[in-house]
Amino acid sequence: MSRSRPYHHGDLRAALLESAERTLREKGVASLSLRELARETGVSHAAPGRHFKDKRALLDALALAGYDRLARALEGADDPSLPLQPRLTALARVYLAFAAENAELLALMYARKHEPGAAEQMAAGVDRTVGVFDRVIADAQRRGEIVEADPERLTLFTGAALHGIAGFTVGGILDPAEALGMTDDLIHHLLHGLRPR
Amino acid sequence: MSRSRPYHHGDLRAALLESAERTLREKGVASLSLRELARETGVSHAAPGRHFKDKRALLDALALAGYDRLARALEGADDPSLPLQPRLTALARVYLAFAAENAELLALMYARKHEPGAAEQMAAGVDRTVGVFDRVIADAQRRGEIVEADPERLTLFTGAALHGIAGFTVGGILDPAEALGMTDDLIHHLLHGLRPR
DNA sequence: ACCTGAACACCGTTCAAGT
DNA sequence: ACCTGAACACCGTTCAAGT
Numbered sequence: 001m002s003r004s005r006p007y008h009h010g011d012l013r014a015a016l017l018e019s020a021e022r023t024l025r026e027k028g029v030a031s032l033s034l035r036e037l038a039r040e041t042g043v044s045h046a047a048p049g050r051h052f053k054d055k056r057a058l059l060d061a062l063a064l065a066g067y068d069r070l071a072r073a074l075e076g077a078d079d080p081s082l083p084l085q086p087r088l089t090a091l092a093r094v095y096l097a098f099a100a101e102n103a104e105l106l107a108l109m110y111a112r113k114h115e116p117g118a119a120e121q122m123a124a125g126v127d128r129t130v131g132v133f134d135r136v137i138a139d140a141q142r143r144g145e146i147v148e149a150d151p152e153r154l155t156l157f158t159g160a161a162l163h164g165i166a167g168f169t170v171g172g173i174l175d176p177a178e179a180l181g182m183t184d185d186l187i188h189h190l191l192h193g194l195r196p197r
Numbered sequence: 198m199s200r201s202r203p204y205h206h207g208d209l210r211a212a213l214l215e216s217a218e219r220t221l222r223e224k225g226v227a228s229l230s231l232r233e234l235a236r237e238t239g240v241s242h243a244a245p246g247r248h249f250k251d252k253r254a255l256l257d258a259l260a261l262a263g264y265d266r267l268a269r270a271l272e273g274a275d276d277p278s279l280p281l282q283p284r285l286t287a288l289a290r291v292y293l294a295f296a297a298e299n300a301e302l303l304a305l306m307y308a309r310k311h312e313p314g315a316a317e318q319m320a321a322g323v324d325r326t327v328g329v330f331d332r333v334i335a336d337a338q339r340r341g342e343i344v345e346a347d348p349e350r351l352t353l354f355t356g357a358a359l360h361g362i363a364g365f366t367v368g369g370i371l372d373p374a375e376a377l378g379m380t381d382d383l384i385h386h387l388l389h390g391l392r393p394r
Numbered sequence: 395a396c397c398t399g400a401a402c403a404c405c406g407t408t409c410a411a412g413t
Numbered sequence: 414a415c416c417t418g419a420a421c422a423c424c425g426t427t428c429a430a431g432t
Contacts, residue, residue, distance in 0.1 A: 034424085044397065044399075045398090054426090110369055115227060145391065147392065156371070158384060162363075163365065170309060174353070193388050194355070195390075400429090404425080406422095409419095413416080413417095
């Protein structure tokens with residue numbers, strides 16, 4: 001955008017990714033074609049092959065960028081000085097908002113098939129996202145706010161609750177706004193359980 | 198299988214569905230093509246069009262059959278005479294086992310894009326599956342085994358926890374066997390919460 | 395270094411025509 | 414009623430050739 005009509009195209013890679021993410025958001029993965037992407041970007045249909053070995057390589061790049069944005073958002077919203085419940089609620093809100101705004105992208109991020117080379121990077125993205133919750137659980141356990149069980153398992157369970165709700169919104173079973181509206185309740189039930197006290 | 202080389206093909210519709218599900222399981226949705234399905238079934242590439250208006254119509258039929266099997270399995274495993282915890286644990290085990298054995302199919306079942314006409318049938322499938330958990334929650338609440346909150350929300354939360362874990366296994370983040378192995382723990386944490394008592 | 399054009403092997407879908 | 418064959422408009426990927 002800064003330069004007017006740069007030589008050859010300028011940063012085709014970035015342009016393709018940007019266009020791809022818009023298509024993903026507006027029309028879904030199913031109607032994401034490299035050829036149409038090339039058309040939209042005003043470049044020959046073979047040009048994307050220069051920057052992405054594969055269609056999947058492009059999708060992987062998209063997913064990786066998604067992890068970066070999600071992790072950044074979670075890290076930015078984490079306030080370690082807060083008590084467990086409000087701290088976790090804030091993070092849950094960020095996660096569910098991300099899921100609502102990036103449903104198709106999230107599905108891509110959690111997809112099982114990735115380019116062999118991208119697998120480690122993808123795992124790193126997962127780890128970074130999970131890491132935020134790891135710290136919350138660890139801190140809470142240190143402060144005695146949480147039960148003395150395997151912290152890894154507690155993180156997994158917390159993540160599952162969030163991921164499950166997000167999955168319902170992605171699948172259209174639950175309205176995204178509704179999901180966001182029950183965040184407080186969700187975290188409450190997560191912490192206090194379904195059994196009466 | 199009962200008749201030898203029936204006229205024209207016999208039950209092409211069923212044969213296509215069967216072949217499609219095997220391909221889905223072995224190679225994933227991405228490599229599921231109507232033309233190859235036709236080839237495998239020994240029929241012209243246009244023949245599937247007689248039984249499925251669309252590729253998506255075939256995928257929808259697959260998803261619908263999936264809901265039927267899942268709901269049947271859950272209903273068959275539900276023992277209303279059991280106390281809440283073992284009752285829920287048994288159901289969770291069935292769900293996670295189904296997810297482990299039918300990862301790709303489950304993804305299809307929870308996909309957001311369905312043929313307009315199939316949407317209601319799909320919703321019915323969801324309702325039947327959710328219904329099992331609805332009854333468990335309602336019974337438990339009647340017996341005072343569960344907190345007096347909105348039962349619909351409690352069901353949703355229970356479903357989210359399960360669906361989240363299943364999603365992790367589908368996405369390859371969690372080993373299916375491992376997921377199954379932590380069913381007891383999962384239900385324990387769900388019922389008792391993360392907070393110390 | 396980066397892109398194009400042509401070519402190849404695949405798709406899904408439609409539709410006249412066959413049995 | 415059910416299926417075929419040809420046709421159409423699309424794909425992803427590769428590769429010589431251009432700039």
